[in-house]
Amino acid sequence: xxxxRAFLKVLNQCxxxxxxxxxxxxxxxxxxxxxxxxxxxxxxxxxxxxxxNRDENAGITRGLLSYMAENCEIRxxxxxxxDDALFYRDVSYILYIPxxxxxxxxxxxxxxxxVKSTGDYHSSYAEMxxxxxxxxxxxYVKYAEDGEELAAAVSGILEKQVSVEVTSKLDTGNxxxxxxxxxFLNYSLLAGCVYVICLVxxxxxxxxxxxxxxxSSMDYRKMNRLLLLSNGLFAFAxxxxxxxxxxxxxxxxxxxAQGLLYVANSFVFMVCSLAIxxxxxxxVGNKNALNGIVNVVxxxxxxxxxAFVPAEWLPDSVLKAAHILPSYWYIQTNExxxxxxxxxxxxxxxxxxxxxxxxxxTLIFIVAADIISKKREKFSGR
Amino acid sequence: xxxxxxxxxVKTLLGDKMxxxxxxxxxxxxxxxxxxxxxxxxxxxxxxxIDIAVVENTGFRESEMWKESLEALSDEASGEQVFCTKYVxxxxxxxxxxxxxxxxxxxxxDGEPQVTVASDGINETVLKYVVEEIYQTEEIVRNTxxxxxxxxxxxxxxxxxxxxxxVMNLVDSENGGIRDISGANLSxxxxxxxxxxxxxxxxxxxxxxxxxxQNLANMSSKGxxxxxxxxxxxxxxxxxxxxxxxxxxxxxxxxxxxxxxxLHVDYGNHLPLIVLLALCGGLAGLSVGIAIAVLVKxxxxxxxxxxxxxxxxxxxxxxxxxITMKYLVDKNIPLxxxxxxxxxxxxxxxxxxxxxxxxxxxxxAASLLVFAFSMILFSVLGLRRQKYDSx
Numbered sequence: 001x002x003x004x005r006a007f008l009k010v011l012n013q014c015x016x017x018x019x020x021x022x023x024x025x026x027x028x029x030x031x032x033x034x035x036x037x038x039x040x041x042x043x044x045x046x047x048x049x050x051x052x053n054r055d056e057n058a059g060i061t062r063g064l065l066s067y068m069a070e071n072c073e074i075r076x077x078x079x080x081x082x083d084d085a086l087f088y089r090d091v092s093y094i095l096y097i098p099x100x101x102x103x104x105x106x107x108x109x110x111x112x113x114x115v116k117s118t119g120d121y122h123s124s125y126a127e128m129x130x131x132x133x134x135x136x137x138x139x140y141v142k143y144a145e146d147g148e149e150l151a152a153a154v155s156g157i158l159e160k161q162v163s164v165e166v167t168s169k170l171d172t173g174n175x176x177x178x179x180x181x182x183x184f185l186n187y188s189l190l191a192g193c194v195y196v197i198c199l200v201x202x203x204x205x206x207x208x209x210x211x212x213x214x215x216s217s218m219d220y221r222k223m224n225r226l227l228l229l230s231n232g233l234f235a236f237a238x239x240x241x242x243x244x245x246x247x248x249x250x251x252x253x254x255x256x257a258q259g260l261l262y263v264a265n266s267f268v269f270m271v272c273s274l275a276i277x278x279x280x281x282x283x284v285g286n287k288n289a290l291n292g293i294v295n296v297v298x299x300x301x302x303x304x305x306x307a308f309v310p311a312e313w314l315p316d317s318v319l320k321a322a323h324i325l326p327s328y329w330y331i332q333t334n335e336x337x338x339x340x341x342x343x344x345x346x347x348x349x350x351x352x353x354x355x356x357x358x359x360x361x362t363l364i365f366i367v368a369a370d371i372i373s374k375k376r377e378k379f380s381g382r
Numbered sequence: 383x384x385x386x387x388x389x390x391x392v393k394t395l396l397g398d399k400m401x402x403x404x405x406x407x408x409x410x411x412x413x414x415x416x417x418x419x420x421x422x423x424x425x426x427x428x429x430x431x432i433d434i435a436v437v438e439n440t441g442f443r444e445s446e447m448w449k450e451s452l453e454a455l456s457d458e459a460s461g462e463q464v465f466c467t468k469y470v471x472x473x474x475x476x477x478x479x480x481x482x483x484x485x486x487x488x489x490x491x492d493g494e495p496q497v498t499v500a501s502d503g504i505n506e507t508v509l510k511y512v513v514e515e516i517y518q519t520e521e522i523v524r525n526t527x528x529x530x531x532x533x534x535x536x537x538x539x540x541x542x543x544x545x546x547x548x549v550m551n552l553v554d555s556e557n558g559g560i561r562d563i564s565g566a567n568l569s570x571x572x573x574x575x576x577x578x579x580x581x582x583x584x585x586x587x588x589x590x591x592x593x594x595x596q597n598l599a600n601m602s603s604k605g606x607x608x609x610x611x612x613x614x615x616x617x618x619x620x621x622x623x624x625x626x627x628x629x630x631x632x633x634x635x636x637x638x639x640x641x642x643x644x645l646h647v648d649y650g651n652h653l654p655l656i657v658l659l660a661l662c663g664g665l666a667g668l669s670v671g672i673a674i675a676v677l678v679k680x681x682x683x684x685x686x687x688x689x690x691x692x693x694x695x696x697x698x699x700x701x702x703x704x705i706t707m708k709y710l711v712d713k714n715i716p717l718x719x720x721x722x723x724x725x726x727x728x729x730x731x732x733x734x735x736x737x738x739x740x741x742x743x744x745x746x747a748a749s750l751l752v753f754a755f756s757m758i759l760f761s762v763l764g765l766r767r768q769k770y771d772s773x
Binding site: 042085094115118119121122124125130140143165166167172296299339341 | 403411412416426482496503564570705
């Protein structure tokens, strides 16, 4: 109990960083949560665009505007705000319709629309939509008497849709949210565990404290066991808190088989984080260096393994290098779960492999921590 | 005395390993992480060639229109390839889709086009869109033919062939009538490196703080000794602060060198202006450190904590943890970012990179100087006539 009480005292010292990691997790996890409701049918992607119309809202111009509004999210904003919006991807495409555009188009004069585009796939798609409208209009311009007739003919053609069948029954949107949350958990859990456990270990290893416990009636081995237990308890509590938060933030998809696999996966990773923390705690004695080490370890493995930026967007070389980090295997499982259709032995096998690798890492870390602490004890002259 | 104190302040500051880690090494490490994580992100957001399958049934084989159009879209040599198409049986297509090797497959069922996909998404949307485009082109041909026949043309085979060629030409034509006027500098990940520079400049505040603390009687015994020595306070503090500034600038220069030569970050063509902004930014960071050292009456650790939290909060608001944050604040609470030194640095560099005009850059540089001098003014007011009868 004495050991546990001392542990709680140290824990109280580092409540601010723990709160910070949790706030970050909830903040960034929750940030992604505001996406649309899931639906079973096919929902086409809608690029976000802005249109500055200097022409009158009639004829072919009106037709174009309503076609774009049907297929894109139109953002209304002041013209001087548009450049910033484009840079920060608030809109991915801006369309400027010049004066007399409709009239010139109808009379077969050379017309030109100015656009600004971010060059990403949303903007490419917006441009496809725009150019389809223009091409269709050009095919009919010969036959149309006036702008309204032309617009009507074009929209008559563009109304023809192709039926789309969606095979997946997965709630992809919500599973993605869960994956995002659990990927970010990599940072919070690792940083939290390493910070607290290193601080505890170094506090107990301080020269004066160590001497005092050495002369006390407390058995050295018993104290170590209790320390291990309280650290494990802390890691478990932190993990439990994050899991409960995930149920609150992500919602009912967490109750599916995939959701439970997310939880199980994070539990294994929690055990691994514990081992990492013990290893670092044994390597580093200096309390002041702790903050830097936590940041480098937690941020590093989060950046390199795809906890912040999706792994599919990382360069291949980085991902290859990331294989030597346990976070990589943890995050790969999360990514895999995102699109796993059914839970059976064959479909779960890659997950079991990943979990096995993480457990292997855990074992290595524990053995390494053990060796180091033994060496250290010898040198400190016990 | 000025240079004597300067020399020894430099030595003490450089001797503090934690200080050097946070001001020199940490930004470089973080920069390396940013580089590894973000270097491919913009390329992944471009539209790539989409893997699809086409069910090769009798209906499809007989339809010249569909066959030719899809072939043209899958042509690697054309430079405008949209799809990489596999021609397979329906079962094979289903298998490919379930194994996520294709985004979706296309099938002509009784002449009606049909698209099957696994889920929503941009590639799936493009597939649907392109199939629709071909479908609609077919409709245009039929439609125009009717009109022409009504106008009195003879519906011969030649007539149809020519008409469909005409329409196809129109549809396949280049994006006529659209002119792209967007600027060349649209890479948003560069903002991350700008916030990194801002962070380094502001972390320099810790150096300023430590340097000033050495001269404060209520902070250290060295401060007490300095206070009773017959040397003017202003001279001591000025030389200490100058030492902090020099070290801070070395750190910033190191970061610049690392990002430019190792990570190949493109800062645009205005390097002198960027250096000028970094100098102003460093001064602003230093002034925050000095102000906190002077105005906050508490221990070293609390002061360091305040400098770090102010810096991180500022960097967060200026987009370090996701550039959307900077945009949201700029748009909705502009005042917050007008007062945020991290954002002045980030925004100044951004203005230099993205805009052709310099107004916004100079505005930010001026705000940094105003900010720095007001902080220094507060510090001077707090420091002057500070006397202790006993301590």
